[in-house]
Amino acid sequence: MSTVLITGASRGIGRGAAKVFAQAGWDLLLIARDEESLKSLEEELKDTPSKIFYVSLDLSDPFQIDKRIHELLGKGLIPTVLINNAGVAWTGDLLSMKLESWQWIIQMNLTSVFQVCKKVVPLMRGKGGLIINVSSHAARNAFPQWGAYCMTKAALASFTKCLAEEERLNSIRACTITLGSVNTSIWDTDTVQADFNRDSMLSVEQVAYQLLSLAQQPENQIIEDLTLMPAAGAF
Ligand code: NAP
Numbered sequence: 001m002s003t004v005l006i007t008g009a010s011r012g013i014g015r016g017a018a019k020v021f022a023q024a025g026w027d028l029l030l031i032a033r034d035e036e037s038l039k040s041l042e043e044e045l046k047d048t049p050s051k052i053f054y055v056s057l058d059l060s061d062p063f064q065i066d067k068r069i070h071e072l073l074g075k076g077l078i079p080t081v082l083i084n085n086a087g088v089a090w091t092g093d094l095l096s097m098k099l100e101s102w103q104w105i106i107q108m109n110l111t112s113v114f115q116v117c118k119k120v121v122p123l124m125r126g127k128g129g130l131i132i133n134v135s136s137h138a139a140r141n142a143f144p145q146w147g148a149y150c151m152t153k154a155a156l157a158s159f160t161k162c163l164a165e166e167e168r169l170n171s172i173r174a175c176t177i178t179l180g181s182v183n184t185s186i187w188d189t190d191t192v193q194a195d196f197n198r199d200s201m202l203s204v205e206q207v208a209y210q211l212l213s214l215a216q217q218p219e220n221q222i223i224e225d226l227t228l229m230p231a232a233g234a235f
Helices: 012-023 037-045 064-071 099-124 147-171 204-215
Strands: 003-007 027-030 053-054 082-083 130-136 171-177 225-228
Touching: 003 012, 012 037, 012 204, 027 037, 027 171, 027 225, 037 053, 053 064, 053 082, 082 099, 099 130, 099 147, 099 225, 130 204, 130 225, 147 171, 147 225, 204 225
Parallel strands: 003 027, 003 082, 027 053, 082 130, 130 171, 171 225
Antiparallel strands: none
16 A cells, blocks of 8 residues: 655645545545644545544744654655645735745745655655655746745745756656646635635646546656646636
């Protein structure tokens, strides 16, 4: 049985992915802050054959990460696939940002991914592991009011490519899934001001199935990036 570690698994894309992987027979290691939601997800998946372990972890606190991931990895499952999905958005002019907001979004969307990889990737070496980093079409665009988010996702895409090169000889693959708008709770978060019509956005399930498909690629090939956009276009 294969194991996937998913960050940001309490809601949105991460929760959808956890369900799809469990239905496909994967064991799950899950991370988010909201322990109640993780517990309810475990309950929802109790009829699947999957082993499920989770820890509550605030990825915006760089000093919690090592200890909590260590705890999670101590449950006895070694991840074959790592999905760095947890992420946040912030809207507003770049230069109006408070320093704390700047540091927060970089910690969440970039540094925490680096920290999680530092703990997990060494366990995957030589075993054909795969890292999937959840990026956005914002990585390739300059959207006014979304500059901080664009910058973090562009850096995440670069991090992914460099990591893939460095870990290739260790039989580890790394890729991005680059998404257009997805109908999730991110649009309701306090730091996002946007009132796009969500009807034409991608669904969580559509993204989750693409994540599973990336995870199921043969070990001797890599889809370096999968870009998934709503057919209605970018918004
Ligand atoms: P979401 O519905 O807001 O879910 C975000 C997940 O991240 C939640 O499980 C949340 O769990 C977790 N999270 C947030 N802050 C955290 C923290 N401090 N520590 C640990 N976990 C934290 O967002 P989503 O739309 O599913 O986004 C998932 C990923 O997709 C993100 O990287 C996002 O940038 C990317 N993406 C989304 C879209 C879109 O349109 N939705 C488009 C392109 C890319 P807790 O609150 O329980 O901690």
